[in-house]
Amino acid sequence: MTTRTHEFQAEASQLLDLVIHSLYSHEEVFLRELVSNASDALDKLRFGALTDDGLKGLDQDLAIRFEVDQAARTLAVIDNGIGMDEAELMANLGSIASSGTRRFLDELAASKKADVPELIGRFGVGFYAAFMVADEVVVTTRKAGTEAGWRWSSKGDGSYTIEEADVPTHGTRVELKLSALDGEREDTKDFTQEWVLRETVRRYSDFVEYPIQMEVERVDRAEEEGGEDTVRTETITLNSMRPLWTKPRSEVSTEEYAEFFKHLAHEWRDPLETIHFKAEGTAEYSALLFVPSAARMNLFDPEGPKSGVQLYVRRVFISDSVEDLVPVWLRFLVGVVDSSDLPLNVSRETLQYTKQLGQIRKRITRKAVDTFKKLCSERREDWEGFWKELGPAVKEGLYFETDLAAELAEACLFRSTNGDGFTTLDEYLARRPEGQESIYVITGPDAASIEHSAHLEAYRAKGYEVLLLSDHVDEFWLTKLNAFRDVPLRAIHKGESDLSDDGAKEELAKKEEESRDLLDAVGTAIGDGVSGVGFSSRLVDSPAVLVVEEGAAAPHVERAMRASGQGMGPEQKRRLELNPEHAVVKKLGALREQDPARFDRHCQVLLGQALLAEGSPLPDAAGFTKLVTELLAE
Numbered sequence: 001m002t003t004r005t006h007e008f009q010a011e012a013s014q015l016l017d018l019v020i021h022s023l024y025s026h027e028e029v030f031l032r033e034l035v036s037n038a039s040d041a042l043d044k045l046r047f048g049a050l051t052d053d054g055l056k057g058l059d060q061d062l063a064i065r066f067e068v069d070q071a072a073r074t075l076a077v078i079d080n081g082i083g084m085d086e087a088e089l090m091a092n093l094g095s096i097a098s099s100g101t102r103r104f105l106d107e108l109a110a111s112k113k114a115d116v117p118e119l120i121g122r123f124g125v126g127f128y129a130a131f132m133v134a135d136e137v138v139v140t141t142r143k144a145g146t147e148a149g150w151r152w153s154s155k156g157d158g159s160y161t162i163e164e165a166d167v168p169t170h171g172t173r174v175e176l177k178l179s180a181l182d183g184e185r186e187d188t189k190d191f192t193q194e195w196v197l198r199e200t201v202r203r204y205s206d207f208v209e210y211p212i213q214m215e216v217e218r219v220d221r222a223e224e225e226g227g228e229d230t231v232r233t234e235t236i237t238l239n240s241m242r243p244l245w246t247k248p249r250s251e252v253s254t255e256e257y258a259e260f261f262k263h264l265a266h267e268w269r270d271p272l273e274t275i276h277f278k279a280e281g282t283a284e285y286s287a288l289l290f291v292p293s294a295a296r297m298n299l300f301d302p303e304g305p306k307s308g309v310q311l312y313v314r315r316v317f318i319s320d321s322v323e324d325l326v327p328v329w330l331r332f333l334v335g336v337v338d339s340s341d342l343p344l345n346v347s348r349e350t351l352q353y354t355k356q357l358g359q360i361r362k363r364i365t366r367k368a369v370d371t372f373k374k375l376c377s378e379r380r381e382d383w384e385g386f387w388k389e390l391g392p393a394v395k396e397g398l399y400f401e402t403d404l405a406a407e408l409a410e411a412c413l414f415r416s417t418n419g420d421g422f423t424t425l426d427e428y429l430a431r432r433p434e435g436q437e438s439i440y441v442i443t444g445p446d447a448a449s450i451e452h453s454a455h456l457e458a459y460r461a462k463g464y465e466v467l468l469l470s471d472h473v474d475e476f477w478l479t480k481l482n483a484f485r486d487v488p489l490r491a492i493h494k495g496e497s498d499l500s501d502d503g504a505k506e507e508l509a510k511k512e513e514e515s516r517d518l519l520d521a522v523g524t525a526i527g528d529g530v531s532g533v534g535f536s537s538r539l540v541d542s543p544a545v546l547v548v549e550e551g552a553a554a555p556h557v558e559r560a561m562r563a564s565g566q567g568m569g570p571e572q573k574r575r576l577e578l579n580p581e582h583a584v585v586k587k588l589g590a591l592r593e594q595d596p597a598r599f600d601r602h603c604q605v606l607l608g609q610a611l612l613a614e615g616s617p618l619p620d621a622a623g624f625t626k627l628v629t630e631l632l633a634e
């Protein structure tokens, strides 16, 4: 037998170097590449057996096998697929970046055969990833339908050898002589260990269509003391092979969906809803997405994962952090998108932002919004359970989805002054009394402080319902969504109140004019904490309230943003509004004349109370307490 040594094609050495040292960020992906090649080889044989008489019947028991020798530190990936003859071996493994799979697809396309199999290989570099973990790779192969076998070997150093070899059956065996373990490196994995192989397969190749098997030894402990343990070998299958998303909906049971969700989400609760569809046309892909019933732990952590949806290309895992696949506000969705034609880069680790990706994202968003609307109208109780945990995330969508916000708003739930339960905007509108022309909302740091806010008094008195918004995101989406079904949304704690008619407004302005002197004195007494002092039409029971400028951020949001280090310029000052009908306010004029020192303290207490009532911290809590105690003592 002759052994021929060949140089890799020109520039191949450099390319090889690139593949080994810089293309992939995780060395374990070599296994994904070899398994994908084996899977392609099995696909090719299965396809060949349909169309080629010489291959008929050879597509039996198609499988991928791992063989491990721990002592010799070898790992073999074996398939009983199409195999290669000498010329193919040279063409495919002798020249980097010349993909036989690409050629196969091109040839098929040229001959326009139907049922083209969905092959994984595209670039012709994946195989060489083996050299990231191996000192030497030996490929023995026999092309299906032929008798001659071949042995290819290389140390990944610029040359390879090919010789004839005895190969008992068709298919390919890729044997890696694994490099010695590097004790210095913590991330080095030992690919002779069953658990390492198991984990790697589960991560990247779980849904490859063929079984990935290996023989393992299991020890049965002796039943009696002093008895002999028995060792037996067992063939285990490492992948689940069940890419549910490729099946039609009608063939998947609710239990199977739920089990798959739990597997993906590491969850024990059932999903709330399943979204499963297949898209054809410009972008071809399947999507299987789940709406969870509860939020995962770090969902609202700004450093947490931005997506719960994994991207697969032709059943092989690519990434679980593809930005742009699903909008960030939908990061609670869990699932899989499997595309057959997304343009990946060579390492399969990233994909360029493409129009296709944009289309997938748009479609998923649309489906999600439709699903939420349906859940809200048809499964209200479940939706409320979901909303308690995940409502804030959905409301982020009101901010980000300019086109869909109005529809998304239909599925949003709110607390209101109407009672304990949740209400939708439509239900709110249906209850609206004659004459109410806005949807009234108030935001605040927590439910308790807004429920007792002085701002609500006049609205309550008029019988107008107000939505109580205490999630951080509320301030943000309110800047985008200005109306619902053409009824404007109005924040009642900001800007001018719209409750009073023109006549009443004029009267209030007149009153302010008459008391200008007194109001200025209040301003002086409380220092420069406020932007101005005036009279209010919003109050019934409370003497005073602080009002944000129209369009400005509410104080709790301003505080939160400052706390998270987001600069917001100088602190905003707000307007102090006094209730001209309140006994305390009525007394202020006389007090100012009789006891100016006490007047000052009264004004400071009024400001402090207004801050406390809205849930804001006092700038000087100890001073305030002292002040109140003194006034009580007098």
Ligand SMILES: Nc1ncnc2c1ncn2[C@@H]1O[C@H](COP(=O)(O)OP(=O)(O)OP(=O)(O)O)[C@@H](O)[C@H]1O
Pocket (backbone or CB within 6 Å): 033, 037, 038, 041, 079, 081, 082, 083, 084, 092, 093, 098, 099, 100, 101, 102, 120, 121, 122, 123, 124, 125, 126, 127, 128, 171, 172
């Ligand atoms: N187990 C195998 N059985 C048969 N042919 C194989 C096998 N492994 C590799 N080949 C052939 O070698 C070629 C090169 O493999 P390689 O993994 O480098 O590239 P690829 O799979 O085509 O593309 P990609 O870089 O996308 O993985 C393949 O296209 C295929 O024709």
